[in-house]
Amino acid sequence: MDSKNDLQQMKNLVQQFCEERDWDQFHSPKELAIGISTEAAELLDLFRFKSNEQIAGQFQDPVSRGKIEDELADVLFFILRFSQMNQIDLPAALAAKLAKNNLKYPVESSKGSNKKYNEV
């Protein structure tokens, strides 16, 4: 369960952080998409070449776990900023995409399967 269960509050914090620093000028859609993508790669990089056992250890060690949470927060930061700058309603966007995915991945045929909908 999240401590403060409030998406809008998170968006407000991110917006305030950026506006205090006059960063609107740098935050075009393309730059924010670069931000999401590069931070996502930093998260992935933490697991590069690691076995599942090593990764489990990373989650148990407080310092390593902190790094994982930091990188995840960086991706989230840019997602919230992207949605705020471009007036995207995240819960509505997620619900719409889940509805589409429900058609692409029907429960029966995709149960226990890692196939993509367009894979033979």
Next chain:
Amino acid sequence: MDSKNDLQQMKNLVQQFCEERDWDQFHSPKELAIGISTEAAELLDLFRFKSNEQIAGQFQDPVSRGKIEDELADVLFFILRFSQMNQIDLPAALAAKLAKNNLKYPVESSKGSNKKYNEV
């Protein structure tokens, strides 16, 4: 303002979607990080080689805007799933990272600047 201002509700929807399909077995931290990263790249790909004017047009056209929202939702899907599977409190993680960034990017010195904290 988001339509349903509830992070936990979004996480529950994503969890339900995955559990109905028996996808826990595929959703190790590394695989979910790959999911975040590859979906982030699909979002970025929508803006590749596009001018700011063309991108503004993408946001105005309903079909193109829908594609952008879909890709953003895909990234969010995997972030919510990663946090759910690994018991990460997203608002707490974001607040902790903003506190660190506040030290790395003090308002005075980073105002209107696109320099990274470790740049000369």
Next chain:
Amino acid sequence: MDSKNDLQQMKNLVQQFCEERDWDQFHSPKELAIGISTEAAELLDLFRFKSNEQIAGQFQDPVSRGKIEDELADVLFFILRFSQMNQIDLPAALAAKLAKNNLKYPVESSKGSNKKYNEV
């Protein structure tokens, strides 16, 4: 062994392909870096959620193998284009980086290890 063992020839083909289409105007360093990054993600996406056995099968199946080779070629395309547009000597850059990595990852201490040089 590569069929035509010639890096310069590949760069020339890529340059010709782009110049015939008047694409210099779109190929700034940032856009080409986006190209490298998004194509790299498409390659990675082919292996998402796949087991090692499934991936071995992908390499044995001619159609799947062709998709892998296509995505790898797309990344290489943008690397060659980036180096051509910005006068980067790839063999020299690689040799310089290997020399640095040789210091970061000495044979003795990094033998059989997946630790990064900055990991405790």
Next chain:
Amino acid sequence: MDSKNDLQQMKNLVQQFCEERDWDQFHSPKELAIGISTEAAELLDLFRFKSNEQIAGQFQDPVSRGKIEDELADVLFFILRFSQMNQIDLPAALAAKLAKNNLKYPVESSKGSNKKYNEV
């Protein structure tokens, strides 16, 4: 023009570097694709939020240029390693992909255009 115009020689250097360190065990296709993708993001990260003028300055400054070349070399390292481990003939793969792209992007219709072949 590249200093040592030899793709096979670069592949041999990368192979030797990895085999000396007993790294075959870590270099599955998925892990190498992660390597390509995360290093590509580090290259892109150098240009994040930067204007074209600032990026031109990065190429003129020897230290900044060195960082760009290092990151490009890191991506190339993993591409060469991926092709070596999986017996992919890079010039043949590139030529095959260029032939396909030649059909997707005919010179006449794609001249001076940044549209993707599947864009309306």
